[in-house]
Amino acid sequence: KAGVTQTPRYLIKTRGQQVTLSCSPISGHRSVSWYQQTPGQGLQFLFEYFSETQRNKGNFPGRFSGRQFSNSRSEMNVSTLELGDSALYLCASRYRGNTEAFFGQGTRLTVV
Amino acid sequence: AQTVTQSQPEMSVQEAETVTLSCTYDTSESDYYLFWYKQPPSRQMILVIRQEAYKQQNATENRFSVNFQKAAKSFSLKISDSQLGDAAMYFCAYRSAVMDSNYQLIWGAGTKLIIKP
Numbered sequence: 001k002a003g004v005t006q007t008p009r010y011l012i013k014t015r016g017q018q019v020t021l022s023c024s025p026i027s028g029h030r031s032v033s034w035y036q037q038t039p040g041q042g043l044q045f046l047f048e049y050f051s052e053t054q055r056n057k058g059n060f061p062g063r064f065s066g067r068q069f070s071n072s073r074s075e076m077n078v079s080t081l082e083l084g085d086s087a088l089y090l091c092a093s094r095y096r097g098n099t100e101a102f103f104g105q106g107t108r109l110t111v112v
Numbered sequence: 113a114q115t116v117t118q119s120q121p122e123m124s125v126q127e128a129e130t131v132t133l134s135c136t137y138d139t140s141e142s143d144y145y146l147f148w149y150k151q152p153p154s155r156q157m158i159l160v161i162r163q164e165a166y167k168q169q170n171a172t173e174n175r176f177s178v179n180f181q182k183a184a185k186s187f188s189l190k191i192s193d194s195q196l197g198d199a200a201m202y203f204c205a206y207r208s209a210v211m212d213s214n215y216q217l218i219w220g221a222g223t224k225l226i227i228k229p
Contacts, residue, residue, distance in 0.1 A: 004189060031215075033215075033217075034214065035217070042219055042220075042221050042222065043203065043217075043219035044219075045216040045217065045218075048215065048216060056214045056215070056216075058216070064196055084172075088155060090155075090157060092157070093214075100162070101159075101217065102159075103149075103156055103157035105154060105155050105156045105157070106154065107151075108154045108155075108158070
């Protein structure tokens with residue numbers, strides 16, 4: 001069974017641009033969560049989607065948004081990029097609410 | 113709000129020896145899960161071990177075991193017979209188990225584990 005796949009693995013963007021990151025969950029998993037990991041703030045929850053609906057959202061500005069498609073694949077978008085958005089973005093999938101989360105290898109975003 | 117604290121930024125251990133990583137947490141909930149995740153240089157977060165709060169028995173997975181002290185809100189990870197492949201960042205994480213609650217993981221700051229050959 002294929003694991004969680006995140007694309008791209010690395011990304012360099014210029015301040016002010018926008019970016020879209022993709023996450024394909026494990027087959028059959030309906031829940032996808034996103035986390036931001038930075039040296040200063042550690043791991044922080046961004047949002048969670050279940051069956052195309054956003055269930056929860058972390059304390060991030062509206063520039064951070066996401067969506068989930070009918071095949072459970074998820075995208076997150078960051079608009080008007082700031083230097084502080086440079087981070088490792090991790091995606092995790094779960095079969096349903098109260099089960100294990102499996103993580104992808106992350107997308108390393110660098111904003112210059 | 114729940115918090116997770118890992119007070120050891122870095123730990124080192126000789127190969128084949130035993131090391132214990134500390135984690136404390138704060139919550140008012142009675143039903144929750146605690147996890148230890150490992151993040152090697154490949155960056156992928158890998159689940160090491162999981163503990164359900166309602167279970168008094170400490171979880172074990174091969175060389176990995178936990179010491180779960182619910183009253184003290186302590187959840188330490190013991191790695192026995194340390195191997196070079198155990199070198200990684202280790203994160204302690206909390207998740208509510210209350211039905212229909214927010215299932216987000218709340219993370220500690222991490223402990224970097226160095227294995228000396």
